[in-house]
Amino acid sequence: xxxxxxRPRVLALVGLTGTGKSQLACEVARRTGAEIIxxxxxxxxxxxxxxxxxxxxxxxxxxxxxxxxxxxxxDAMSAGRWAALARAxxxxxxxxxxxxxLCGGTGLxxxxxxxxxxxxxxxxxELRGELRERSTVELRVELExxxxxxxxxxxxxxxxxxxxxxxxxxxxxxxLSEQHAEHRFADVPFELRWLGLxxxxxxxxxxxxxxxxxxxxxxxxxxxxxxxxxxxxxELHPLRSIGYREVGELIAGRLSEAExxxxxxxxxxxxxxxxxxxxxxxxxxxWRDASRPEAILEDALRWLGS
Numbered sequence: 355x356x357x358x359x360x361r362p363r364v365l366a367l368v369g370l371t372g373t374g375k376s377q378l379a380c381e382v383a384r385r386t387g388a389e390i391i392x393x394x395x396x397x398x399x400x401x402x403x404x405x406x407x408x409x410x411x412x413x414x415x416x417x418x419x420x421x422x423x424x425x426x427x428x429d430a431m432s433a434g435r436w437a438a439l440a441r442a443x444x445x446x447x448x449x450x451x452x453x454x455x456l457c458g459g460t461g462l463x464x465x466x467x468x469x470x471x472x473x474x475x476x477x478x479x480e481l482r483g484e485l486r487e488r489s490t491v492e493l494r495v496e497l498e499x500x501x502x503x504x505x506x507x508x509x510x511x512x513x514x515x516x517x518x519x520x521x522x523x524x525x526x527x528x529x530l531s532e533q534h535a536e537h538r539f540a541d542v543p544f545e546l547r548w549l550g551l552x553x554x555x556x557x558x559x560x561x562x563x564x565x566x567x568x569x570x571x572x573x574x575x576x577x578x579x580x581x582x583x584x585x586x587x588x589e590l591h592p593l594r595s596i597g598y599r600e601v602g603e604l605i606a607g608r609l610s611e612a613e614x615x616x617x618x619x620x621x622x623x624x625x626x627x628x629x630x631x632x633x634x635x636x637x638x639x640x641w642r643d644a645s646r647p648e649a650i651l652e653d654a655l656r657w658l659g660s
Contacts, residue, residue: 393458501529
């Protein structure tokens with residue numbers, strides 16, 4: 355068990371999609387009375403339940419969940435805004451005497467909660483549009499030129515983080531690495547232990563295919579139709595996320611159901627690879643084999659003191 359700290363403890367269960375993070379978090383919560391902070395950038399949207407694999411109403415009535423169902427699909431949400439709400443919920447949970455679990459696969463949200471984001475540099479739509487017109491290789495070359503330290507930390511294929519590093523550098527007027535050095539991640543209100551769940555590739559692919567089948571069986575197509583009828587069109591950012599985008603194409607007649615299923619699977623596989631790249635850069639993260647959930651559960655319970 356780590357050394358004592360005056361900061362509240364938070365166990366972070368993060369990692370790849372489809373590895374059973376939510377199920378494990380719920381089992382830890384049942385054993386400890388913990389409350390769960392959901393670190394998922396799509397579960398924040400109301401009405402988007404099946405495609406985001408959101409915890410069911412029954413589970414949420416049994417175990418308190420925070421950080422989900424915050425806004426409607428046409429409302430703006432950012433990592434910073436979400437983190438402020440999630441942190442408040444975490445402190446309130448600790449005041450009730452309950453442990454806190456951070457659970458999800460959106461690395462940016464998890465890092466914002468932990469205190470690892472440089473504040474004060476907002477997104478710029480025009481600049482972001484310019485960056486997205488260029489190839490990843492071109493962006494990488496520019497980042498190496500303007501901020502070699504940041505380039506050394508970011509995987510060459512991690513386009514999202516390369517774009518953001520260039521955006522923050524341009525808008526902040528100095529390299530991202532310098533801003534990080536000044537910030538020093540000083541806003542760290544919690545003592546976090548990071549456990550990252552992963553699986554051998556073929557096993558993960560099988561789980562992801564089963565999850566796509568589950569979503570269609572649960573009524574994903576009707577969920578998307580319902581969102582469209584409510585005025586949330588396919589042009590909205592949340593409706594362009596994995597699953598919703600492909601089903602939108604299915605509804606529009608541009609994909610068959612079989613093609614939509616396969617497109618979702620391919621996109622989810624790519625997303626899992628991006629998650630692995632992101633979380634590899636998370637300092638202190640301990641990878642765990644998701645095929646051995648009992649061992650992870652025992653480790654989590656020991657750390658939480660149960």
